[in-house]
Amino acid sequence: MKNDANVKLSVPARPEFVDLVRLTLYGIAAKMNFSYEEIEDMKVAVSEACNNAVLHAYGGEENGGSVDVRFDILGEDELRITVSDSGESFVPSGDLQSSNLLGKSIEEIQSGGLGLYLMQALMDSVEVRTQQGTAVVMSKRREAAGKASV
Amino acid sequence: MKNDANVKLSVPARPEFVDLVRLTLYGIAAKMNFSYEEIEDMKVAVSEACNNAVLHAYGGEENGGSVDVRFDILGEDELRITVSDSGESFVPSGDLQSSNLLGKSIEEIQSGGLGLYLMQALMDSVEVRTQQGTAVVMSKRREAAGKASV
Amino acid sequence: MQTDKLTFRTENLDGTTVVHIAGELDLEVASQMRATMEPLMELGDRKLVLNLRDLKYIDSTGIGILIGILKARHAKQAPFAVEEVPATIRKLFDMTGITPFLTAAESYSNGSPK
Amino acid sequence: MQTDKLTFRTENLDGTTVVHIAGELDLEVASQMRATMEPLMELGDRKLVLNLRDLKYIDSTGIGILIGILKARHAKQAPFAVEEVPATIRKLFDMTGITPFLTAAESYSNGSPK
Ligand SMILES: Nc1ncnc2c1ncn2[C@@H]1O[C@H](COP(=O)(O)OP(=O)(O)O)[C@@H](O)[C@H]1O
Numbered sequence: 001m002k003n004d005a006n007v008k009l010s011v012p013a014r015p016e017f018v019d020l021v022r023l024t025l026y027g028i029a030a031k032m033n034f035s036y037e038e039i040e041d042m043k044v045a046v047s048e049a050c051n052n053a054v055l056h057a058y059g060g061e062e063n064g065g066s067v068d069v070r071f072d073i074l075g076e077d078e079l080r081i082t083v084s085d086s087g088e089s090f091v092p093s094g095d096l097q098s099s100n101l102l103g104k105s106i107e108e109i110q111s112g113g114l115g116l117y118l119m120q121a122l123m124d125s126v127e128v129r130t131q132q133g134t135a136v137v138m139s140k141r142r143e144a145a146g147k148a149s150v
Numbered sequence: 151m152k153n154d155a156n157v158k159l160s161v162p163a164r165p166e167f168v169d170l171v172r173l174t175l176y177g178i179a180a181k182m183n184f185s186y187e188e189i190e191d192m193k194v195a196v197s198e199a200c201n202n203a204v205l206h207a208y209g210g211e212e213n214g215g216s217v218d219v220r221f222d223i224l225g226e227d228e229l230r231i232t233v234s235d236s237g238e239s240f241v242p243s244g245d246l247q248s249s250n251l252l253g254k255s256i257e258e259i260q261s262g263g264l265g266l267y268l269m270q271a272l273m274d275s276v277e278v279r280t281q282q283g284t285a286v287v288m289s290k291r292r293e294a295a296g297k298a299s300v
Numbered sequence: 301m302q303t304d305k306l307t308f309r310t311e312n313l314d315g316t317t318v319v320h321i322a323g324e325l326d327l328e329v330a331s332q333m334r335a336t337m338e339p340l341m342e343l344g345d346r347k348l349v350l351n352l353r354d355l356k357y358i359d360s361t362g363i364g365i366l367i368g369i370l371k372a373r374h375a376k377q378a379p380f381a382v383e384e385v386p387a388t389i390r391k392l393f394d395m396t397g398i399t400p401f402l403t404a405a406e407s408y409s410n411g412s413p414k
Numbered sequence: 415m416q417t418d419k420l421t422f423r424t425e426n427l428d429g430t431t432v433v434h435i436a437g438e439l440d441l442e443v444a445s446q447m448r449a450t451m452e453p454l455m456e457l458g459d460r461k462l463v464l465n466l467r468d469l470k471y472i473d474s475t476g477i478g479i480l481i482g483i484l485k486a487r488h489a490k491q492a493p494f495a496v497e498e499v500p501a502t503i504r505k506l507f508d509m510t511g512i513t514p515f516l517t518a519a520e521s522y523s524n525g526s527p528k
């Protein structure tokens with residue numbers, strides 16, 4: 001990629017469109033020569049953010065809301081992805097670590113609550129902005145890129 | 151697809167982003183159960199429109215212009231695709247048929263000028279709107295859909 | 301809508317039901333997955349095994365479904381396991397912490413056909 | 415940028431140069447294609463054959479390049495052909511009307527290795 005560039009994708013806030021976001025992400029990340037494993041990580045992180053917009057932003061109703069995804073290609077190696085909705089806002093809990101299952105008993109574990117935790121585990125950085133809906137800004141650098149510059 | 155829906159994709163007006171439009175088109179058309187052949191037809195038609203925006207709209211310069219593609223899923227069977235740019239406008243020639251090579255001698259044929267002709271040959275309908283740039287609106291219905299209703 | 305996004309093939313062995321899950325397990329197909337698993341989860345006297353060899357994608361929606369199955373089977377004291385977990389999916393199981401709940405049972409079905 | 419979008423493999427047979435083109439021939443790789451073909455087009459005493467078996471995509475940009483090669487070879491009175499054209503690409507060749515310019519020569523290389 002010669003210059004910084006951005007790609008914008010907007011899909012209906014419905015479950016059947018989340019895989020389209022993954023497909024576009026794949027296309028961009030492959031172009032940037034991210035590794036297979038890095039692409040898989042990003043797919044999950046981005047899907048989690050989209051799932052949240054679909055499930056939580058618009059009260060779970062199919063009311064015509066959309067999920068807007070912006071991909072910023074920063075230099076040769078960094079991809080920043082912003083997933084935003086214009087639905088209800090929320091106050092993100094500070095303690096994401098406790099949302100995983102580690103060290104819990106089978107009686108304690110619950111399905112749900114893993115989305116934001118996974119985004120943070122899979123990306124280099126994740127920031128949640130809530131004002132007129134939610135924007136999750138996450139970014140990842142190519143591993144090979146980091147290595148090459150050592 | 152339950153309801154009408156639309157997907158919007160915006161990419162930099164640069165040659166290396168046209169295949170991303172094809173990838174997204176593929177994802178949407180496959181979801182709608184278009185056949186392999188129909189998808190290939192649409193890929194070429196949409197790429198021709200994007201190529202034109204890249205090559206002609208912004209004077210061939212990489213000046214930060216974008217190509218905006220809107221996919222409208224109409225009912226179960228029809229996909230309408232609008233490729234627009236905000237570059238220079240042009241007056242489309244009425245006679246597209248003469249732009250193909252049929253019946254010409256090797257001395258007469260020229261490379262170039264096949265894009266709009268191919269769009270029209272590959273889609274059910276193509277309309278060129280020129281005002282503040284160019285918008286090419288093209289649509290295609292699933293063949294199997296038409297057959298099923300006979 | 302594509303119909304082949306997630307597919308199931310059920311194999312009834314002696315005392316064990318193996319469900320081969322192929323494709324992408326995400327929000328779109330979550331209810332399909334739940335509906336398929338529901339009756340199988342009820343069979344408390346049979347071991348239930350999910351073979352994930354051909355599962356290409358899972359996210360927290362799918363992991364949430366697995367947690368639901370785990371808890372339901374645990375409440376019934378009925379055996380449950382996953383087998384042939386692809387590396388990318390294994391990574392997510394490890395990250396979320398679901399692996400220990402799946403491994404005890406998994407070791408037991410290691411001899412399953414490749 | 416991906417580097418494997420369009421790849422070339424050149425085979426020098428007795429009096430014939432066969433270029434196997436694989437991948438997608440679009441605007442992004444047009445200059446790469448022209449640069450690869452330029453020196454081969456010059457060799458007027460050899461037959462030039464493009465094997466398109468593994469070409470997955472072509473649009474008017476690629477067809478325009480083929481027309482350029484056709485005309486250059488014609489001007490040199492040098493033989494040129496395409497072979498093993500996939501059905502989707504054949505359809506575009508037929509629509510645009512380039513087929514008759516390619517077929518005369520093509521029949522001659524039918525015995526090429528599969
Ligand atoms: N885009 C959003 N809009 C509104 N609320 C959200 C959004 N994203 C997350 N949330 C809130 O944050 C909570 C935690 O999200 P997450 O960690 O992804 O787990 P889950 O979605 O499984 O509950 C959600 O239950 C929801 O209340």
Ligand SMILES: Nc1ncnc2c1ncn2[C@@H]1O[C@H](COP(=O)(O)OP(=O)(O)O)[C@@H](O)[C@H]1O
Binds near residue numbers: 263264265266267474
């Ligand atoms: N998006 C556009 N913006 C400006 N001019 C355009 C656009 N699309 C097409 N044109 C004009 O129409 C002409 C014919 O286009 P086309 O049939 O696609 O063939 P080609 O692009 O090979 O010339 C172009 O040469 C150009 O002058």
